Amino acid sequence: MLILGLDPGLGTTGWGVIAAEGNRLTHIANGQIRTDASAPLADRLVALHDQLTDLLLAHRPDSAAVEEVFVNANPQSTLKLGQARGVALLVAARAGLAVGEYAARLVKKAVVGTGAAEKVQVHAMVARLLPGAKIAGADAADALAVAITHAHHLASAKARARVTV
Numbered sequence: 001m002l003i004l005g006l007d008p009g010l011g012t013t014g015w016g017v018i019a020a021e022g023n024r025l026t027h028i029a030n031g032q033i034r035t036d037a038s039a040p041l042a043d044r045l046v047a048l049h050d051q052l053t054d055l056l057l058a059h060r061p062d063s064a065a066v067e068e069v070f071v072n073a074n075p076q077s078t079l080k081l082g083q084a085r086g087v088a089l090l091v092a093a094r095a096g097l098a099v100g101e102y103a104a105r106l107v108k109k110a111v112v113g114t115g116a117a118e119k120v121q122v123h124a125m126v127a128r129l130l131p132g133a134k135i136a137g138a139d140a141a142d143a144l145a146v147a148i149t150h151a152h153h154l155a156s157a158k159a160r161a162r163v164t165v
Contacts, residue, residue, distance in 0.1 A: 001151075014137070015055060016029070022155065033051045065102060070104055108121075108151065
């Protein structure tokens with residue numbers, strides 16, 4: 001199963017694609033989508049939409065996962081983050097993908113073992129879980145962590161379904 005993880009942002013959206021076979025995870029690709037900060041908001045959202053659509057067409061994931069919005073001290077930043085997240089959810093849903101949504105604390109707990117982990121710890125564990133992956137920056141590492149979290153949750157759900165049958 002191919003899983004697309006997204007760490008949405010208006011300026012930079014991180015993405016990562018992994019393959020999950022049971023507990024085995026394999027890095028496929030990762031990167032960052034950037035929008036022009038000087039462009040109008042609507043144009044930036046269209047650019048994000050178009051690049052995410054191209055990404056889905058290129059990798060054809062079976063499932064997607066998106067990090068949930070956290071509240072910033074600056075309400076404008078939170079609003080822009082929410083709009084970028086909405087575009088990410090829309091693109092994945094329009095492609096027919098089931099979309100998992102995960103809070104940052106849950107991602108940290110799934111990847112590092114504690115919800116209070118620092119970003120550097122998350123990035124180190126992503127590198128350990130996906131050996132040999134050349135990670136395209138912090139946002140891409142966060143997106144890969146979201147994809148890993150989704151893979152763990154899918155595997156857990158399958159295991160629980162086998163037990164209850």
